[in-house]
Amino acid sequence: MSDFDDEPLEPANAKAPKGNAPSTTSDDGWEDDWDEERSSGGRDLTVVYAIIAAAVVIVLVIILTRPKDDNNTQTQTTKPDGTEEPAEVVKNWQGPVSDNVGEKAADVQARVASAPGVYIWTDFWGWHIRSNNTKPVEVTVAADQVRQKATDDYEDADEKDDAFKTEATVTIPAGDGKTGVGFDLGGSESATFTITMDGVNVPASQIFLGGGTGVATANPVVFSKA
Structure with a gap:
């Protein structure tokens, strides 16, 4: 019998000695790697959420600070029934006819006295015509x-509010132009002035507009609002 036969056989179900427990080094390494990946993924999501939040804030700032539509300049008026409608656009007479008039036409009257001619201007009190000539002139509007106004003295208390017409003709006598005639054009948006002397149209170069340097370019003189 050999020496191997003398050794006792261990039972098949014998437990391994405690000191010889299976090594867990390999499994622990995998768990550590997984923990690191999960930790890194959490940091990545935090960055994504931060970027999204910042983008939302930027969009809100743009919306709240965006200027209103500048193209719509019409103001609104409220009707008695509570609804709104665009306010009426205020139009003004174009050209130099209203330039440099001065307080109660002080500036334009100084221009009238400076040289012969026919002078036309408009202001808050209506339309005014003066003639500094040695002959009468006829004006058709x-x-x-x-x-035609009752007087053209910048005092409307004597006006009788006569009915409007579509044409008015007046003769301004010869003189230095200190006095003249006035017209009320009501709601008109255009007007034509024809000035004649001895039945002939006065040269446009002798028709002065406003209190500045305005001069008519034609006779009849056409004015319009815009």
């Missing part, structure tokens, strides 16, 4: 609404 055509418009949708026109009426």
Whole structure:
């Protein structure tokens, strides 16, 4: 019998000695790697959430600070029934006819006295015509609404509000132009002035507009609002 036969056989179900427990080094390494990956993924999501939040804030700032539409300049008026409608656009007479008039026409009257001619201007009190000439001039005004004023002294208390017509003609006597005639054009948006002397149209170069340097380019003189 050999020496191997003398050794006792261990039972098949014998437990391994405690000191010889299986090594867990390899499994622990995998768990550590997984923990690191999960930790890194959490940091990545935090960055993504931060970027999204910043983008939302930027969009809100743009919306809240965006200027209103500048193209819509019409103001609104409220009707008695509570609804709103665009306010009526205020139009003004174009050209130099209203330039440099001065307080109660002080500046334009100084221009009238400076040289012969026919002078036309408009202001808050209506339309005014003066003639600094040695002969009478005839003025015809055509418009949708026109009426001659009782006086042209910058005092409307004596006006009788006569009915409007579509044409009015007046003769201004010879003189230095200190006095003249006035017209109310009502709601007219255009008007035509024809000035004649001895039945002939006065040269446009002798028709002065406003209190500045304005001069008519034609006779009849056409004015319009815009």
